[in-house]
Every structure is written in C-alpha cells, then in structure tokens.
Amino acid sequence: AQSVTQLGSHVSVSEGALVLLRCNYSSSVPPYLFWYVQYPNQGLQLLLKYTSAATLVKGINGFEAEFKKSETSFHLTKPSAHMSDAAEYFCAVSGNFGNEKLTFGTGTRLTIIP
Amino acid sequence: EPEVTQTPSHQVTQMGQEVILRCVPISNHLYFYWYRQILGQKVEFLVSFYNNEISEKSEIFDDQFSVERPDGSNFTLKIRSTKLEDSAMYFCASSEIAGGDEQFFGPGTRLTVL
Numbered sequence: 001a002q003s004v005t006q007l008g009s010h011v012s013v014s015e016g017a018l019v020l021l022r023c024n025y026s027s028s029v030p031p032y033l034f035w036y037v038q039y040p041n042q043g044l045q046l047l048l049k050y051t052s053a054a055t056l057v058k059g060i061n062g063f064e065a066e067f068k069k070s071e072t073s074f075h076l077t078k079p080s081a082h083m084s085d086a087a088e089y090f091c092a093v094s095g096n097f098g099n100e101k102l103t104f105g106t107g108t109r110l111t112i113i114p
Numbered sequence: 115e116p117e118v119t120q121t122p123s124h125q126v127t128q129m130g131q132e133v134i135l136r137c138v139p140i141s142n143h144l145y146f147y148w149y150r151q152i153l154g155q156k157v158e159f160l161v162s163f164y165n166n167e168i169s170e171k172s173e174i175f176d177d178q179f180s181v182e183r184p185d186g187s188n189f190t191l192k193i194r195s196t197k198l199e200d201s202a203m204y205f206c207a208s209s210e211i212a213g214g215d216e217q218f219f220g221p222g223t224r225l226t227v228l
Contacts, residue, residue, distance in 0.1 A: 036219075043118075043205060044157070044219040090157060100145060100209070101170055102217060104157040 002027040002093045006105035014113045019063075019078040021108045023091030026072065031093045033074040034102065035065055038088040047089075050074060061085070086112045116140040118220035120206050126226045127196055135191045135223045137206030146189045147207040147217060148181065150174070157205065163189065196227045 007022040025031055032051045036044040048059025055067040061084075065076045074091060088109050092102040119138045127133050139146050148160040162169040163181055180192045189208075193200055203224050207217040 034216075041221075043221040044207075046216050046218075049216060092157075100215075100217075101147065101159040101162055101172075102149075102157075103159065104149075106156045 002029075002031065002095065002103050004033075004091045004093050004103060004105040006089075006091050006108050008108055009106065010109045010111065012111040012113055013081045015083055016080050019076070019081045019085065019110065021076040021089050021091075021110065023065075023074045023076065023105060024072050025074060025091075025093045027093055027095075029095050032095070033065075033067060034092040034094070035059065035063070035074075035076050036090045036092060036104075038090065038107075040087075044090065047076070081110075081112050083112050083114065086110055116218075118206055118208055118218050120204075120220035120223050122223060123221065124224045124226070126228065129198055129227055130195050133193050133196055133225065135193075135204050135206075135225070137189045137191070137220055138187050139189055139206065139208030140210075140218055141187070143208035143210050143218070145169075145209045145211070145215075145217075146181075146183070147209075148191045149205045149207065149219075150202040151205065151222075152199075152202045160191070160204075193225075196225075198227050201225055201227045 003026045005024045034049045035047040048057045050067045058064045063078045090107045091105040121136045146163040151157045161171040161175045178194045203222045205222045206220040209215045209217045
C-alpha cells in the first residue's frame with residue numbers, strides 16, 4: 001500500500017520568499033512521486049515527477065523537489081514566490097510497475113502575501 | 115497542445131437518477147482513469163481502464179459505477195443511482211503508458227446530487 005502525507009494544509013509566504021511544501025511518502029515498492037498544482041476551478045497540472053532517475057527534479061514555473069529515500073520525503077521548493085503561485089498543491093505517489101493509480105495527499109493551499 | 119476534455123462542466127441531478135460523465139482523453143493515450151474530489155477533501159482514485167477493461171478499481175467504485183469506452187475517443191463514467199454522497203468533482207485522466215508516466219487531467223465535472 002502507498003500513501004503520502006502533506007504537512008500543513010495551509011501555507012502562507014510573502015512574495016519573493018522561499019516556498020517549501022512538505023510531502024512524506026510510504027511505499028512498499030520503489031515509488032514514483034509527483035507534485036500537481038490545482039488553480040481555482042481548474043484540473044490538476046503536473047509540476048514535476050520523480051521516476052528513479054536524478055533525485056533532484058526540476059519542474060515547471062521554477063519549482064523543484066528532492067527525493068530523499070532516507071527521510072521518505074519529496075518536498076517541493078521554489079526560491080522566490082510569485083503571486084501567480086497561489087494555488088492548491090498535491091503530492092502523489094504511484095507504483096513503478098503495473099500499479100499506475102495515483103494516491104494523493106490531502107493538499108496544501110499556498111497563499112502569497114503581497 | 116493536446117488536452118483531456120470533460121463534459122458537462124457541471125451536472126445537477128436528483129438522488130436516484132442515473133448520470134453519465136463524459137471524457138475525451140488525449141488521442142494517442144492508452145490508459146484512462148477516473149478520480150473524484152469531494153469538496154474540501156483529497157483527490158481519490160476510482161478506476162483505471164486499459165485495453166477495454168478495468169485494470170484496477172477502488173472500494174468507492176461499487177456496483178453503482180461503471181465505465182465504458184464506447185468508441186475510439188470517448189471514455190464515460192456512469193453512476194446508476196446517484197446518492198447525496200456522490201456529490202463531488204470528477205476528474206478524468208489519461209496517460210500514454212503506465213508505471214510513472216504523467217497522467218493528464220481534464221478540468222473536471224462538478225456533480226451535485228440533490
């Protein structure tokens with residue numbers, strides 16, 4: 001069974017400040033990990049994914065995440081927040097073969113303070 | 115850029131009625147999924163579909179639910195007799211391959227059961 005835990009249902013940062021959204025996973029097999037973003041009244045858009053290649057993954061809109069097996073973590077970061085980053089962020093995990101469903105965390109709502 | 119489309123964007127129905135939610139996945143994709151998101155909660159997997167049959171389904175996907183790919187482009191989710199607790203946003207997704215490939219999500223159908 002696989003699961004992800006997102007710490008902090010709401011995170012507020014000032015414009016220009018570091019964004020850090022936390023995700024810890026649990027998986028009985030080597031996981032694939034994903035971060036999706038959901039803007040209001042829209043679907044889910046992939047930010048980045050880890051599929052057992054490089055542990056530091058760069059995504060769209062300046063986001064990146066680091067896979068740390070020892071900490072079972074896949075935290076999402078961005079050096080400098082923009083107003084347009086305000087959205088809901090979901091961490092998700094899937095198996096690496098034959099179990100392709102995504103298991104999502106509960107989400108973190110990111111608010112950017114001007 | 116290819117995208118997943120869903121219709122309708124919002125469906126209101128009476129309890130006990132049948133509803134069909136429609137999705138057009140990206141044309142060269144082979145794997146199809148339905149997820150749902152009850153308001154304020156996390157995104158939950160319902161079912162995955164490949165090669166004209168269900169690959170996996172969750173506990174939520176009981177006998178009241180069914181999926182179909184009636185032609186080469188549409189992928190539908192049917193709820194035979196809707197319940198109040200079926201009210202949610204339903205997302206369709208598709209991927210080219212399984213096992214860590216990006217799932218592309220549609221904008222969702224908001225189902226309201228009265």
